[in-house]
Amino acid sequence: MKAFLHQLFDYNFYCNKKLIERCAAMKEVPEKSAELFNHILNAHHTWNKRIVGKPTDFPLSHIHSIENWEDIHYENQRSSFEIITNTEDFSKRIDYESSEGRTFANELKDILFHIVNHSTHHRGQILADFRVKGIEPESLDYIFYKR
Incomplete structure (x- = not known):
């Protein structure tokens, strides 16, 4: 389980790093794409916490300067790796409060998978936004990463 989760978070790190590099090279990042990427960073941070x-x-809606994206992304990755490395029971239930103030509990493995899946979902939205804005996106499919 640990090895697989490390692989998933490596993939997530790789894809987000590619997007950070791409956005940093742009004169102007499309507003929707910037909002979505901030959400990816903030949600990952929130789940780790x-x-x-x-x-x-910081709250889920916080907008970070693009110059800070890489540091936040690195810290998210470091925290997730630390969680994975130090966990012996991935079926442990984690109690938490949602952003709407409701209380829930989920197994750690499901939360960790959700972080990666959630990021993938929003990266897809960013790539679609790029296309609409005439920016050719790089493929970030998992299988291409593994090749």
Whole structure:
């Protein structure tokens, strides 16, 4: 389980890093794409904090300067790897409060998978936004990453 989760988070890191590099090279990042990428960063941060039972450093809606994306992304990755490395029971239930203030509990493995899947979903939206804006997106499919 640990090895597979490390692979998924490596893939997630790779894809987000590619998008950060691409956006940093643009004169102007499409607004919707920037909002979505900030959401990816903030949600990953929020889930890491929920897992370890600590308050978040910023809200889900926070807009970061593009110059800070790489540092936030790196810290998200480091925190997730630390969680995975130090976990012995991935079926452990994590109690947390949603952004709407409702209380839930899910197994750690499901939350970790959700982080990666959620990021993939929003990266797809970013790539679609790029196309609409006439920007040819790079393929970020998992199988291409594994080749």
